[in-house]
Amino acid sequence: MTERLLRPWRSPAFRIQALALMVATLAIATVVLLRGELEHRFATRTAEAIGGDLVLEGSAPPSDQQKAMVSDLASANTLTFSSVLVRDETFVLASVKAVDQGYPLYGSVAVAGQRFADPRRVDHGPAPGEVWLAGTALDRLEQQVGDTVTIGDLPLRITAVLEQEPDQGAGFYSMNPRVLMNLADVPGTGIIGPGTRARYKLHLRAPGEMMAPLIEQLTPTLAANQELETRDNAGLRSMGPLRQLTLWGQLAVMMVVLLCGGAVYLAAGVRSLEQARRSAVMKTFGASRATVLRWILSRELTALLPAMLAGLALAAAAFLALQQWLGAALAWKPGPGSWLLLALAPLVIWAGFALPRLWRLADLPPRQILQPEPSAPVARTGLNLVGALAAPVLVAMVLSGSLMELLQLLGLMVAVAVGLPLLLWGPLRLADRLGDRWPLAPRLALRRLSRRPLTTLPMLSALVLALAIMSMSSHVGQQLLSQWRATLPEKAPNYFVLNLFEPDLPAFRQWLDRHDAETPQLYPVVRGRLVEVNGQPVREAVTKESDEREQGERALNRDLSLTEGDTLPASNQIASGRWLDPEQPGEVSVESELAASLGLQVGDQLRFTGVSGELSATIVGLREVDWESFQPNFYFMFSPGTLDGEDRYWLTSFYLDEANSGALPDLIRAFPQITLLDVNALLGQAQALIAQASRAALALAALLLASSVLVMAAAWLAGSGQRRKDDALLRVLSGSRALLRRVAMIEQLWLMGGAAVFALVLHFLALWPLGQRMFDGDLPLSPWMLLPWAVVLPWLAVQRILPHRTGPPLARLSG
Incomplete structure (x- = not known):
């Protein structure tokens, strides 16, 4: 042999x-x-990002029939809603997530014992009677770990600083400061009642071979206000x-x-x-x-x-x-x-x-x-x-x-x-x-x-x-x-600021300079809705085929953030036409995918309506936008001077070194009206x-x-x-x-x-x-x-x- x-x-x-x-x-x-x-x-990371292999989401709790179908699987229930945090005479609008003992199914929650302390990982949520607050909420309330905060009618003790949730990667569930509490405490708050705007989620851990039969079994039971999300169709996979x-x-x-x-x-x-x-x-x-x-x-x-x-x-x-x-x-x-x-x-x-x-x-x-x-x-x-x-x-x-x-x-x-x-x-x-x-x-x-x-x-x-x-x-x-x-340079912006007003800009720039914060650009933002294309109502001007496309449909049914700029953002590229002429008001550059969805072309005349009236512009170019960059991006960008006279606020992002992050409470106290988004957790995940x-x-x-x-x-x-x-x-x-x-x-x-x-x-x-x-x-x-x-x-x-x-x-x- x-x-x-x-x-x-x-x-x-x-x-x-x-x-x-x-x-x-x-x-x-x-x-x-x-x-x-x-x-x-990446399948596990995607499951972390949405909170499970399969998530049943709706504006009402899952039915008894649906719970019976998944009773053999590991599960976690969460409830998200907006509420006001109260401390003496201070009120802060926050986004609250209430979780049960099964949370989280994947990953872990990052918490810290004090503001700006090193985080630790835990595999559970807060106990009944306790609440975990994001650092920005503590800054606004001027509180520390160990203090008491009131949510609705219920006082809860703050036991940790909330740094990151595993399913936070699925996107911002609100621009407000985040709060994590126990689901058993929700009835005591008196907040949730008939007609309350809230989202119920049933997170499930389902092996791969069970996924298709489970979806097939649950789909006929879905109510009009319910939907299924799986790790295969989650946005992270794209x-x-x-x-x-x-x-x-x-x-x-x-x-x-x-x-x-x-x-x-x-x-x-x-x-x-x-x-x-x-x-x-x-x-x-x-x-x-x-x-x-x-x-x-x-x-x-x-x-x-x-x-x-x-x-x-x-x-x-x-x-x-x-x-x-x-x-x-x-x-x-x-x-x-x-x-x-x-x-x-x-x-x-x-x-x-x-x-x-x-x-x-x-x-x-x-x-x-x-x-x-x-x-x-x-x-x-x-x-x-x-x-x-x-x-x-x-x-x-x-x-x-x-x-x-x-x-x-x-x-x-x-x-x-x-x-x-x-x-x-x-x-x-x-x-x-x-x-x-x-x-x-x-x-x-x-x-x-x-x-x-x-x-x-x-x-x-x-x-x-x-x-x-x-x-x-x-x-x-x-x-x-x-x-x-x-896509993610070494000093990618890790904080976003919204609701800055014109009189605040000089003081805000001074604060950034004082703390060595790097700011790419400040953008004026006007809320407006597209109403006409080439003199025709937008519903008539846009073809039925384009109108049925999801992105275009969303753009037609909501107010959009309109801005202006004299330089092309680094995360954008000209797809056709040209960039805006800084000396020529009345020009607009449109994001290319939205333009394709709405059937818009270079040379089209657009009219928008906003809080202060109407504005018109001519499309001079289409842009490809990298939405995955940690930079502010917009569907419509106008040439300088087009938005003059409109009610507007300012938006920007900046990079702040970790050594200077202790100065953020001073920023919030100096500008109490701003919304500060901390994207360090998302940036770290990316x-x-x-x-x-x-x-x-x-x-x-x-x-x-x-x-x-x-x-x-x-x-x-x-x-x-x-x-x-x-x-x-x-x-x-x-x-x-x-x-x-x-x-x-x-x-x-x-x-x-x-x-x-x-x-x-x-x-x-x-x-x-x-x-x-x-x-x-x-x-x-x-x-x-x-x-x-x-x-x-x-x-x-x-x-x-x-x-x-x-x-x-x-x-x-x-x-």
């Missing part, structure tokens, strides 16, 4: 094939396990980094499959020639087709299994290391079924790319097998192609669980894998014809490549793909990191998300780089045997060592240099689809496009330094 396992390893071609399959197993398993870990982490990382992970899996499949295909071709003589001898002595197949395939597959298992073991070790590198306590534990599917992936690759080349040996007569380059029958050539196309499809289905999600990427990659050799054949033949009058060394080097297209084209295609994927993975990874860093996404993107890029380098080495080694025979033939024909060295160097220059050129072209052609797919636009040019040359030039330099060995000519020719 040991001899059976070790004998194939004496063949360099087998070692190449085993290495490629080990790399495929390692890369695919690590990428898929990493993707599973990230999906688990965040840019998460969406981009998911797409990048899917693309990475397919790239790895094609790279390693190409290496296996090349190595299997050499291996089939090595097995040809044994197959011919067996068939000459009367061995049946089944016997030949069993002998070849069983030995080959049995000897390859250790390499596949080694790749799986390395993937498990890499996965554990990646979990530690990503940080946090969350950890996904893949089950036996997941490991089984990952073990099947390299077998599918081997069956698709190598099995047809070995299988054909059983169908060819001994005379044809013993030829230097045996060819498969036409029918079997078609089988080779089908196998090479089917393998990525099957692996995509095994690894993703949904072929539809990968259909576009799969079509692109298969088209490249099949079409690339055909595209390279034309330039190769053209170079061969143009080289007839070249000196001997470059002519011999070129003809070594052009006269063996069945060997050269697959090897050249593998090198082109490897170099292109190497540069594309580096380019895309760097672009993702740059984009995410730009920064943690981007940090983990950045690390995962680096890990994916590193895996792709490693796969590309190893596949390049496999492709190069696959042709080394034939190159040695060519050198030996030249030696027999009296070729000097200097000639052989020049021919070898020029051949490598043609092969590697040509691969680098075509890799650059392929990378350039992929910029648009990659940009549209992952970045909502074109992917900009980058120095990473030159990475293939950074790899090829050192390779050629090393080959020039290393001694060129040919060995005994007759021994090479007889091998």
Whole structure:
């Protein structure tokens, strides 16, 4: 048995094939396990953000029937409403959340013993008779932990400063200071009664397999004022980094499959020639087709299994290391079924790319097998192609669980894998014809490549793909990191201020300067509603199709925040038209998605109505807005002077260092009418998300780089045997060592240099689809496009330094 396992390893071609399959197993398993870990982490974070896997929300409590349906699941009840906090003669409007003993289902609550003290994490809410207040509420009431505050008719003791709730990430449930109390204390407040504006939520912890049946069961029982929210449709899943990382992970899996499949295909071709003589001898002595197949395939597959298992073991070790590198306590534990599917992936690759080349040996007569380059029958050539196309499809289905999600990427990659050799054949033949009058060394080097297209084209295609994927993975990874860093700069605004009035601005600016607070910009805000487009009432001017779109519908049914500005905000980009003219009042720039929803175009005339009257403006441009940036953003921005005479307040955001945060109570006392929003908790959550996404993107890029380098080495080694025979033939024909060295160097220059050129072209052609797919636009040019040359030039330099060995000519020719 040991001899059976070790004998194939004496063949360099087998070692190449085993290495490629080990790399495929390692890369695919690590990428898929990493993707599973990230999906688990972000699914858990999304569940934290909404308070559970499934949330039943409404303006009335869940019915008894609904409670009975979910009685077997872990649950938590919350109630949110607005109320006034009372302390002596001081009143503060606050947003109150009342929770029961099951809260929180996911995550923990951050509280502190005193204002500006270090927070600690707890896995429960306040006890009956206690209340936790946000720091801004304490500042307004001028109270401390241990004091008593009245909510409605009920006095409660303040026992902690509320820093962050796990489901706070779902968005601001109010701009007022936050309060957390026990649900059992709500009846004593006397606040909740018939017609009270409140939101009841039933948070549920539901395993993945129970989610769909549970939703199907609950949906018919929903009242008109109730709705269901799941972690799959929560807004956190649409965040840019998460969406981009998911797409990048899917693309990475397919790239790895094609790279390693190409290496296996090349190595299997050499291996089939090595097995040809044994197959011919067996068939000459009367061995049946089944016997030949069993002998070849069983030995080959049995000897390859250790390499596949080694790749799986390395993937498990890499996965554990990646979990530690990503940080946090969350950890996904893949089950036996997941490991089984990952073990099947390299077998599918081997069956698709190598099995047809070995299988054909059983169908060819001994005379044809013993030829230097045996060819498969036409029918079997078609089988080779089908196998090479089917393998990525099957692996995509095994690894993703949904072929539809990968259909576009799969079509692109298969088209490249099949079409690339055909595209390279034309330039190769053209170079061969143009080289007839070249000196001997470059002519011999070129003809070594052009006269063996069945060997050269697959090897050249593998090198082109490897170099292109190497540069594309580096380019895309760097672009993702740059984009995410730009979304949340180091000093992103961590406080928002609303309801500043004109007389307050000088004193407010002085306070910011005194405490080294950085303010991007102050925006005047006017409340207004869009009423006319091009002289027609907005309901008539907007088409029915557009009117039914959710974003446009919301914009038509509420007052909007209108502002003006002389400079384009950093989180905005011009989509069409131009920016506002600071010297020309009456111009407006509209957010592009809202404009599409309402059917608005550059040149349209808009009329708004507000508290102080009406105002009109002409659309001069459309803007793309990054709503995920921690910056004030607006649907409508007017040129300076357009809002003169309107009743307005001012809005801004600023960054305040933690060391100066103790001055915030003074700010609130100086400007009691302002609304101060502390977004440090949300900012920290977003920064943690981007940090983990950045690390995962680096890990994916590193895996792709490693796969590309190893596949390049496999492709190069696959042709080394034939190159040695060519050198030996030249030696027999009296070729000097200097000639052989020049021919070898020029051949490598043609092969590697040509691969680098075509890799650059392929990378350039992929910029648009990659940009549209992952970045909502074109992917900009980058120095990473030159990475293939950074790899090829050192390779050629090393080959020039290393001694060129040919060995005994007759021994090479007889091998």
